[in-house]
Amino acid sequence: MKRFSLSMLAFVVTSFCVLNFVASPAKSCPFCPGPSLTLTEQVAQADAAVLVKWLSSRPPTLSDPGLCELEVVDVDHQPDGSKLAERGKIKLTRHCAGKVGDHFMLFGTSVESTIEWGAPLAASKTAYFYIRNAPKLGAETTERLQYFLKYLEASDKLVADDAFGEFANAAYADVAKMSGELPRLKLRKWLTSKEVSTSHLGLYGMLLGLCGTDEDAPILEAKITEETDEIRIGIDGVMGGYLLLTGEKGLKLLEETKLTNKKAPFAETYAALQAVRFMWQYGDGRISPDRLRQSMRLMLDRPELADLIIADLSRMKDWSVQDKLMSSYDQETSSTPIKRAIVRYILSSIKDTAGATGSEDETKLPQHVVKGQQYLKELEVKDPKTVNQAKPLTRPRVGGVRD
Numbered sequence: 001m002k003r004f005s006l007s008m009l010a011f012v013v014t015s016f017c018v019l020n021f022v023a024s025p026a027k028s029c030p031f032c033p034g035p036s037l038t039l040t041e042q043v044a045q046a047d048a049a050v051l052v053k054w055l056s057s058r059p060p061t062l063s064d065p066g067l068c069e070l071e072v073v074d075v076d077h078q079p080d081g082s083k084l085a086e087r088g089k090i091k092l093t094r095h096c097a098g099k100v101g102d103h104f105m106l107f108g109t110s111v112e113s114t115i116e117w118g119a120p121l122a123a124s125k126t127a128y129f130y131i132r133n134a135p136k137l138g139a140e141t142t143e144r145l146q147y148f149l150k151y152l153e154a155s156d157k158l159v160a161d162d163a164f165g166e167f168a169n170a171a172y173a174d175v176a177k178m179s180g181e182l183p184r185l186k187l188r189k190w191l192t193s194k195e196v197s198t199s200h201l202g203l204y205g206m207l208l209g210l211c212g213t214d215e216d217a218p219i220l221e222a223k224i225t226e227e228t229d230e231i232r233i234g235i236d237g238v239m240g241g242y243l244l245l246t247g248e249k250g251l252k253l254l255e256e257t258k259l260t261n262k263k264a265p266f267a268e269t270y271a272a273l274q275a276v277r278f279m280w281q282y283g284d285g286r287i288s289p290d291r292l293r294q295s296m297r298l299m300l301d302r303p304e305l306a307d308l309i310i311a312d313l314s315r316m317k318d319w320s321v322q323d324k325l326m327s328s329y330d331q332e333t334s335s336t337p338i339k340r341a342i343v344r345y346i347l348s349s350i351k352d353t354a355g356a357t358g359s360e361d362e363t364k365l366p367q368h369v370v371k372g373q374q375y376l377k378e379l380e381v382k383d384p385k386t387v388n389q390a391k392p393l394t395r396p397r398v399g400g401v402r403d
Helices: 006-019 039-045 125-132 141-149 157-169 172-176 184-192 198-211 214-225 235-246 248-259 266-282 289-297 306-315 319-328 336-351 367-382 384-390
Strands: 048-058 067-077 089-092 103-111 114-117
Touching: 039 103, 039 125, 039 157, 048 089, 067 103, 067 125, 103 125, 125 157, 141 157, 141 172, 157 198, 172 198, 184 198, 184 214, 198 214, 198 235, 214 235, 214 248, 235 248, 235 266, 248 266, 248 289, 266 289, 266 306, 289 306, 289 319, 306 336, 319 336, 319 367, 336 367, 336 384, 367 384
Parallel strands: none
Antiparallel strands: 048 067, 048 103, 067 089, 103 114
C-alpha cells in the first residue's frame, strides 16, 4: 500500500485509537486488538457446554430450516435436571456443514425446561479439553495467564488464538508480573516468523521488552527500521518493547526514524507516538518524564498530529509550550481542531495550581497559571466561538440548577 489520502489517514488514526490502549488503558493489553470473548468466558456464560460429533445434516429449503444431528462426546456442564450424556443425541433445527467425525463445541441457554443451543463452534478434542482444563474466571489472573502462556502459537489455531485473546484481555500490570516466566527464545522466533499472525506481533514485541536482554534489542530494532509503506498492525507494540529494553537510546532511534522523519509513513509515526504514550503510562521511570515530554514536543509542527500532541502535552502537564502554541494560533496550518486543542491546553494549564505558595488571602500562583489566565483572556477576545466550543460542558444539577 502506497502513501495514502487524507481519508485513509483519518481512518488509520481512528483505527489505532479504537484498537489500542488510548481507548481503555487499564483494562487490556496496550498493543492488542480490542478485547474479544474468549472460550473461558463463553463457557462461563453458557448454561450448558458440550463437545459434540457431527452425524448428519439436512440443508434448508424455503419451507424447512434444515436439521443437524450431533452426538454428545463430553459434557462440561449442564443445568440441573438436564439429561445430556455421552453418546446422547442433539438435534438442531438448522443446517450445520460438516462430515462424519468432525467435532464442535455447543453453548446453550436454559429456557424453562429446555436448552436453546447456539451455532456449533468447530473445535477439536484438543481445543475442548484445553478450555475444560483452564483455570476458571475467578482464579488469579497470573495463575490463568501461566496456563495460557503454554498455548501461545499452539498448532491448533483455535487454541492459539484463544490463548492470545486471554493475554490481549489482561491488564498490563498482570502481564508484567510474569516477566520472569515469559518464553524469551520463543518470542524472538515468533517476531521474525512469517507464519505468525501480524495481529499477535504487538503483544509479542511488548513481552520481549519485558523479559529480554540487550541481545534482543537488535531483533526489535530490525523490525522497526524495516522500510515499508504498508500499515503494520502491531508495530507499535514492537516499538514499546524496544523502549522497555533500550530506554533513552531507543527513544532517540524512534525520533530519528519515525517521529521527525517526514518520509516515514504516517502509520509508522503514529505507532511511535503510541509507544511514547505507553512509556509515559507504563514505563515506570525507564525513560524520564522530561525526556518523554521532549520527544512528544518534536511532533508539534506536524499539522496532521498537532491536536493529538497538544492534548498529550496537556495530560503530561508540559506547560513549556504555552508561548509556542499561542504564537501559532493564527497560522494557516492551525485548523479548527488544533485551535480547540490549544484552548483546552490553556484551560488545563490554568487548573494546574500545584506548587502555589503564600497565604489563603495572597496566593502566589505558578507562572504557567498566571500566563494561562492572560492567554485565555486574549483568546476570549480574539476567538470567543472556539473558546466556548472548547470549554467543558456544564451539566444541570438535580432540580435544574446548572453547575
